[in-house]
Amino acid sequence: MNAPFPHGKPPLRLLIAAPRGFCAGVDRAIEIVERAIDRYGAPVYVRHEIVHNRFVVDGLKAKGAIFVEELDEVPDGVPVIFSAHGVPKAVPAAASARGLEWLDATCPLVSKVHRQAERQIEAGRHILFIGHDGHPEVIGTFGQVPDGTMTLIETVEDVAALELPEGTPLAFLSQTTLSVDDTAAIIAAIQAKFPQVTAPKAEDICYATSNRQAAVKAIAPQCQLMLVIGAPNSSNSLRLAEVAERLGTRAFLIQRASEIEPEWLEGVDTLGLTAGASAPETLVREVVARLGEWRELSEEQVVTAEERMVFKLPRQLA
Known part of the structure; x- marks a missing residue:
């Protein structure tokens, strides 16, 4: 009698969302830190995680970035960068009052x-x-x-x-x-x-958040399981897992491939994969490689939008 899977690994259809991963604001924030290190030399201080992703933050630490929570942790005479999430007005004002050179990586x-x-x-x-x-x-x-x-x-x-x-x-x-x-x-x-309330001129939820949620909506109904690569403190990543779950699909938010449990794949023949706006493509490929250890993969990109947005760098680094 022939084995049901002659190659030893059962098949898995893998639907990969596009767009996924880095958005223009995250690309810009990371480039600001990297260019600042090149220009000023290490260390360069960053107030708060530049983006919500441990892999990205650790990579920038290795290049010479030091991450702090508050401005008073930054010594005099070194540049400081504000994260992509934005800061209260009082923070750059305090930096200027101390004579610090600062760069704003706010999206x-x-x-x-x-x-x-x-x-x-x-x-x-x-x-x-x-x-x-x-x-x-x-x-x-x-x-x-x-x-x-x-x-x-x-x-x-x-x-x-x-x-x-x-x-x-x-x-x-x-x-x-x-x-x-x-x-x-x-x-x-x-x-x-409040019928007289004034609405913003345009949607405040950013294009990247909307596009990544739409991509999950296109994929999740076809899957028994959805994996979202992102940090537990990443708002946009958490929302992607929620979107899948609301469509009746089991979803897990993971930071690295090592977090995937083999038993998650039991009874799964189609799996969806996406990444939050702070997660690099390297981590997507890491997850695909991990899944490939257990299953014979057939990868399909599901493209629901094209993104061409690019943001200018601060004038000090342009």
């Missing part, structure tokens, strides 16, 4: 939200900001405007519970890395409760 799409927040406050509106409490991007955006001029909204229930003085002029903005579907539901609740 331009996050900076766009910062400018919108300033404009809405100048127009006399109170801002309802949709985001996750404690996320660096939320902290940075709140730090652009005076205390008390913005209210954080995390859920539809938060909208229902919100009480504001009658006739308060309102606007809403959002974090760039949220669930597209959840945010749409929260916006609908805001607009239903």
Whole structure:
């Protein structure tokens, strides 16, 4: 009797999402650190993880970057870089007051939200900001405007519970890395409760977040399992796993291939694979190689969008 799998390994159809992995804002942030090290020499200090990915951060540490949580950990006379998530206005102001040379690696799409927040406050509106409490991007955006001029909204229930003085002029903005579907539901609740609320001119959720979620939606219904490469503190990566689970597909968020358990593949003949916006392609290939140790793979790229976005570097490094 012939063995069911003559090569010894059962087949696995592997659907790889495209787009996936690095976005233009992450590419730019990493290049800023690398160029700063080339220009100024090591060490170069970075306030907060430049992007939420341990592999990327460790690679930059090896080149001469030192990561700190607060500005007072940066010694005098060395350059400091602010992360892609953005920082409160007080941080570059404090760096300038100390005479530090600083470089801003804030994603331009996050900076766009910062400018919108300033404009809405100048127009006399109170801002309802949709985001996750404690996320660096939320902290940075709140730090652009005076205390008390913005209210954080995390859920539809938060909208229902919100009480504001009658006739308060309102606007809403959002974090760039949220669930597209959840945010749409929260916006609908805001607009239903406050019909006069001012909306942003364009979607705040960034193109990369939207595209990666759309790619998962295209793949997940065909899979029994979805693997998302990303850090547990990466908002956009967490959302990708959530999107798959909501479509009825088991999903695991992993940082490296070594985290994959062989038993996850039991009963799986089609597996989806994607990577959050801070995860490099090297880690995707690492996961594919790991899966190939257990299964005979047939790889398919599922392309749902083309991304050609490129952002300029700060003028000091251009």
